[in-house]
Amino acid sequence: MRILNIMSGGKAGGAETFFVSLVLALKSAGHESRAVIRSHPERAALIRAGGVEPLELPFRKWLDFTTKAALEREIAAFKPDVVMTWMSRASAICPTGDFLRLARLGGYYPIKNFQNCEHLICNTTELVDHVVKSGWPRARASYLPNFARIETAPTMARATFDTPDDAPLLLALGRLHPAKALDVLIRALAIETRPYLWIGGEGVLKTELEGLARELGVADRVRFLGWRNDKAALFGAADICAFPSRVEPFGNVVLDAWGYGKPLVAAASTGPADLVRDNEDGLLVPIDDAPALAAGIGRVIDEEGLADRLVAAGRKRFDADFTEQACVQRYVALFEELLRERQAGHRRAG
Incomplete structure (x- = not known):
């Protein structure tokens, strides 16, 4: 599976940390994984060290004439099966196309920014309830929890x-x-x-x-x-x-x-x-x-x-x-299910 993750967050935080973990975990699980991020040297270095070359873009709020065009070029070149956007700006400006278009939510963002998405992934059951109360169809929202990467290192003195x-x-x-x-x-x-x-x-x-x-x-x-x-x-x-x-x-x-x-x-x-x-x-x-x-x-x-x-x-x-393996399996199983539904819908339309 070819999976593109797009993150517009800039500062360090839990969502940004989990983004890096998931991008690299999908690659480790054997999927072709790519990442687009707002320019952030430290985050780019972490992704690169895991074997994925990130594309860094401005994701500015105003007068940004490059990010959307660069996303379109990246998608055209990579030909992803799945595009998952993180944060409101990435979700609002990501183009649609012949791929499964998802957004991952870890906070209470305005639903209007995700109207072009086919499905929302929420990391708590309460967030699923929130998006449904905001008018999002329940059948198009799923709960998938985060995982934590547990590493080994000498204890800090x-x-x-x-x-x-x-x-x-x-x-x-x-x-x-x-x-x-x-x-x-x-x-x-x-x-x-x-x-x-x-x-x-x-x-x-x-x-x-x-x-x-x-x-x-x-x-x-x-x-x-x-x-x-x-x-x-x-x-x-x-x-x-x-x-x-x-x-x-x-x-x-x-x-x-x-x-x-x-x-x-x-x-x-x-x-x-x-x-x-x-x-x-x-x-x-x-x-x-x-x-x-x-x-x-x-x-x-x-x-x-x-x-x-x-x-x-x-x-x-x-x-x-909450291991990496268990959570990645849940993500991939959802991707596969939604891709099958998408293909079946195309056949019916055809």
């Missing part, structure tokens, strides 16, 4: 970030953005005073979050690591994965915690609440509740056997439903 070996270590990954509620996690650190915290991510709130840590007297236990591509090394060093998002449609970090074998404490935003079985494979706490988050972290530190129990159940969930 805690001394790298001036962290004691004997202190409980929390790891939080995500954009420094209001939706990620890292302010709540920093406030929790002022209540539960034993852990150190590594935050992997970049974003508009960095200065504000650094100031909050100083204001609360916890700056000596918080490390801002910047955007990271070495999750395996970071998870190896951590004791607990903290995921405090107040808005989170899916939550790849949940899968990372399960796959890397770390107990998870997460706020009950949409994605984590849908994925996590509370007190079985993770602990869920109310959104925007620093005392509850601190209490959950304290339980994992103090309650005998809890961390091991959460890790074992999380790994079982991961192996059953």
Whole structure:
């Protein structure tokens, strides 16, 4: 199968990370996989390292006279069976043609941007309900969850970030953005005073979050690591994965915690609440509740056997439903089903 994925996102984030993972996973599964992205040297390098040569285009909002024409040329040259667009702009400007035209949604985008698509793939059941309530036909929307790529790497030495070996270590990954509620996690650190915290991510709130840590007297236990591509090394060093998002449609970090074998404490935003079985494979706490988050972290530190129990159940969930192989099989099976329906429709029309 010849599959072209088109991503107009520019900044680092969960959707962009999963885009790279899926493009490379489809190639690894034996399909001819190509990628078109908004110009982004780091993302292009990751895709290239996986054996796929990306096409980088501007995807500007205004006065962009090159992107759509370049997409048309790429599609004409590649002759894909499937074109899957990510983000609103890529979906709105992608041409139609003799191929299956899909869009993958990981957020609450306006449905008007996807009118040229034959089918929508949503990474949560709640997103399927959202697009249907917005007027999209239910028969043309499918739920396919993300997967997480679990890699091996030497454990990051805690001394790298001036962290004691004997202190409980929390790891939080995500954009420094209001939706990620890292302010709540920093406030929790002022209540539960034993852990150190590594935050992997970049974003508009960095200065504000650094100031909050100083204001609360916890700056000596918080490390801002910047955007990271070495999750395996970071998870190896951590004791607990903290995921405090107040808005989170899916939550790849949940899968990372399960796959890397770390107990998870997460706020009950949409994605984590849908994925996590509370007190079985993770602990869920109310959104925007620093005392509850601190209490959950304290339980994992103090309650005998809890961390091991959460890790074992999380790994079982991961192996059953969220491996690369399982998720790619679901994607390919959907592509094949929709291509058969498309061909049958053409025969009836003919």
